[in-house]
Structure formats: C-alpha cells, structure tokens
Amino acid sequence: MTGLTQEIMYAAILEKDTSFEGVFFTAVKTTGIFCRPSCTARKPKLENVEFLYTSKDCLLKGYRPCKVCRPLENLHETPLPIKQLLEELHADPTRRFKDWDLKQKGIEPHSLRRWFLKNHGITFQAYQRMFRINSAFKKIQVGNTVTHTALDTGYESLSGFGHSFKNIFGVSPKNSKAQRIIDLKRIETPLGTMYACAVAEGVCLLEFTDRKMLETELKSLCKLLNAVIVQGENEHFKVLEHELSEYFAGKRKSFNTPLFTPGSEFRNRVWQALQQIPFGTTRSYLEQAKAIGKPEAVRAVANANGMNRISILIPCHRVVGTDGSLTGYGGGIWRKQWLLNMEKGAADSTSEM
Template sequence: MTGLTKEIMYAAIIKKDTSFEGVFFTAVKTTGIFCRPSCTARKPKRENVEFLETSRDCLLKGYRPCKVCRPLENLNETPPGIKLLLEELHANPALKFRDWDLKQRGIEPHTLRRWFLKNHHVTFQAYQRMFRLNSAFKKMKEGYTVTDTAFDAGYESLSGFGHSFKSIFGISPKKGKSQQIIDFKRIETPLGTMYACAVVEGICLLEFTDRKMLETELKGLCKVLNATIVQGENEHFKMLEHELGEYFAGRSKSFSTPLYTPGSDFQKTVWLGLQQIPFGTTRSYKDQAAAISRPEAVRAVANANGMNRISILIPCHRVIGTDGQLTGYGGGIWRKQWLLNMEKTNS
C-alpha cells in the first residue's frame, strides 16, 4: 500500500470509493469484521479501524468477512465489458478484436492490456491468438484438414497459420495429431484465483495461483500427457465453476465434475482415498494409510498427498497431523484452516 496514508484510506471508506477495491481492506477491531473500501455498512470510528493489504492478512489476524459487502466474493472478477468480449470470442474463436473495435465498446486498449497482463500474464492480443489456435488444434483432431482449419480460424495464409501454430505447440500443424492439448482457465474463488486445467477425460489440475510448486506441476503434467497447455474452453470448466461456487457457499458437500489423475497405482489409490473423507471431517496421515489398507506406508501416503494436483475436489486439506495440528498444504495453512472451518460450519 505504498503511498497510501491511513487518512487517505479512511477518507476512501467514508466516501465508499470503489476505485480502492482490491487495494486494501478495512478491519474493524470492535466487531472482528473486515470489509471492502466501498462497503455500505455503517462506518466505524477511526480509532477502531486498521487497514490490511490482503484478505489473507485479515483472515490470519482472526477477522471475519462482512456479510454486507462480502469481501471474499469475486475479488478479481472479470469486469462485465471484458466478460462479454470473452464470451463472444469463445463463441467464435475466429473473431479478431482490434483497438478500434475495443474503443467502440468503450474499452481502452491500454486498460485491457494491463488487466490481461495482471490476470492472465499475457496481453489480450496474445490471449486471442492462443484461443484461436486452441480451437484450430481441436478441429484438426476431429479430422479437418490443415487448409480448412487455417482459413476457418481467420488466418489469411497457410504459412502464417503454420508459424503461429509452431510458436505455441512447438510442432508443425501436420504433426499436431501426435500431441494433446490441455485447456487452461483462470477461476475466481473466495480464497483467491485458481488455475484449472482439463482434457477430454476431465479436470487434471486445480491449484491456487500462488502455490510454490505450480510451475513444476504444470511442466510435469505436460510431460506425462505429451501435451501443451493453452488458454481455451473445455466442457468440464462450466460444471467445475458451478460446483465450486456451490461448495464455497456451503450449499454442496460433494463434487461430480469428472477428474483425470495420471499417476502411479499407489498415488491413484491415495487420491481416491482422499475423496472418501467426508465433508466436515478430518483424518490423520496414519488414519488415511490404514483406510487404504497400507498402515505401514504413512510417509508414502503423505508424499502422495503432496503430489495431488487437484485441490478441493480431491480434499487433501482434510488430512491433519496425528496430534491434531494443521500440517503443510500447497495452498497455504491459512486456506486449509478456512476450508476446514467452512466445512465444519456447514456440515
């Protein structure tokens, strides 16, 4: 919060200034509640307020989210104008939105560029290209010729299509059938942004974006599946987003989204065992090992838990130490605590 004084931030919450959304949170010492800067609830006295940079900071200090402004909901939700843009692109990947088109919609190209770089780590133009090539790759997998695919995707020449295709997939279009594609999407949750990956069989990765081992997991997934990860839609994403929304709202205790979990037979047994741990309950690593009839393999079970690529749906957060203490969790101990508290409250 460099450059922001407490006086500026307090003035912002008095004005309910939406321009400070995502910059800081207001935590009220007397009520134990934290809010967005634009919260419409009655404002606390200055001496009862502290300003924190992230929702994580608020939760770690014991504050609860406000029921009026719901600060954990849609923290980085896609703005309506950009959401509409993406819906059109998903419906027709051959579309090409240029700066003039964006301005006609009231979207400043530089603003859009910054938003995509922050949230997708690529520019909007790069996102368009990757999405278009993702669609083209799938059409060729369905039996379309390279020529038909190239022109249907909006390319003006086969050479241009071939160059773009190779820059993303590392191989020529003609050799594309030997490789697989992993669809990639950004999903917002009350605990922060998650990345989801999916193939035809189901969701193969779901992790918080700040997980330390995320890059290693993504590279490993590409190697195991002989695939390239590219921004794109997948039939399983819609179901995943709906079920995650129901879960975080405390309205659902199970998931039916198809999963695809490449790994060793032992790892698959451990991951299946994790899915048998009931909502709102916990197990120790020792209990988990006994549940899969491998009581001697506690350490191996713990290692397999750590290799789980699908957070929440394969609930490794429900495994705790034998002494009842929370142990390591890729998404962070604070998230593990939040998930367990939420499940206990709604069980």
C-alpha cells in the same frame, strides 16, 4: 479461529499479505470501515482494530466496506465488461477484437492490455491468438485438413497459420496428431484465483495461482500427457465452475466434475481415499494409510497427498496431523483453515435442520 492470533493477523495487514484473503477482515473502530487484509490504505493501530471472519459479521456490526480495497468483491475478480468480452471470445474463438471493437464496448485497449498482463501474463491480443490456435488444434485432431482449418479460423495464409501453430505447439500442424492439448482457464474464488486444466477425460489440475509448486505441476502434466497447455475452453470447465460456486457458498458437499489423474497406482489409491473423507470431517495421515491397507506407509501417503494436483475436489485439506494440528498445504495453511471451518459450519448447519 484456531491458530490465528491478533498478532499474526495484524502482521498480515502490515505486510498486505494476500494469502490471508478470505480468512479474515480488518474492522477499524475509529473509522467504522472494514477492509481485506491486503488493503493499501493507511494501517490503523492494533488497539483500534477488531478482526472478523465474515463480511456478514462486519456489516451486522455496522462497519462499511472500504472504497479502496472493496472487500465485498472477490480478489482480482474479472471486471464485468472483460467477462462479457471473454464470453464472446469463448463462444467463437475465431473472432478478432480490434481496438475499435473494444472502444465500442466501452473498454479502453491500454487498460485491457495492462489487466491481461497483470492477471494472465500475456496481452489480450496474445490471448486471442491462443484461443484461435487452440480451436485450430482441436479441429485438426478430429480430422479437418490443415488448409480448411487455417481458413476456418481466420488466417489469411497457410504460412502465417503454420508459423503461429509451431510457435505455440513446437510442431507443424501436419505433425500435431501425436500431441495433446491441455486447456487452461482462470477461475476466481473467495480464497483467490485458481488455475484449472482439463483434457477430454476430465479436469486434471485445480490449484491456487500462488502455489509454489504450480510451475512444476504444469511441466509434469505436459510430460506425462505429451501435451501443451494453452488458454482455451473445455466442456468440463462449466460444470467445475458451477460446482465450485455452490461449494464455496456451503451448498455442495461432493463433486460430479469428471477428473483425470495421471500418476502411479499407489498415488491414485491415495487420491481416491481422499475423496472418501466425508465433508466437514478430517482424518490423520495414519488413518489414510490404514484406509488404503498400508498402515506402514504413512510417509508415502503424506507424499502422495502433497502431489495431488486437484485441490478441493480431491480434498487433501481434510488430512491433519495425528494430534489434530494443521500440517502443510500447498495452497497455504490459512486457506486450509478457512476450508475446514467453512465445511464444518456447513455440515453443522445441515445437521441442525
């Protein structure tokens, strides 16, 4: 894999660097076990290690998956009982799961609280409240009365409903018509967890959760749309998750998920040009500038690429330096390398059929 040396990969496992997840696996010759880069088990000596790029390669060479880091599972993947709990909540946001309900499902409330704090930054109870308020907001937006909405979403008093509503949206329910809501969902991928945001028009953000500019992007979206971002379901998420799953499996080369890209005319021209780069290929920034009829605007094109909020679907990872070198990528250079290698491999295998 271009750009990755043994020294870089060994340094990554010593530092338990999660940004290399999905890029390579550490296979230990002396134990016959393979691990993910961030494994917390004791680190082997460099001479006892070989680095392999797929779990399939590891298994074919006779290595067993580590019981500590479980390399065959997605990093931070939601446990099945929690997935099922969330599916029930998404189907009916008015439901209230109490500790007794959780225990009946075999879920320890304290463990659930810790998992949500670690992966969502809020407790499960707060997550439930957000879903209910999200549902209420949408009901009011389509014309339901505040009183009817409060009762329909499980609130016992109008004052309690109004207080919860204002805490999240900053306005009272009756003054919320001028505001929008942006739905937020956590999506797991082989390269780590991503956040997806969507409005009625389409998906407006898809980023890896460790992207440094993520908070800035979220604030920018809220300002552009006069909106508040809240955990919630959206009709576009199901399509997005299905298509992403096919993409990461090498079975999808283009996307049909509706996109919404608020921004200047110039930036939208750049983002549209990105979507014209064929799967499995790359272009330079100069080629991109020429593609939009602005060969002199290479730097502006590069800046617009960096402002892209929708990773993968608007494939800014397919743009490289004039000499073919990998340039900056918000999700990390290593993810960019993985995506390009995966796409090229999938494109090559298709052309050989």
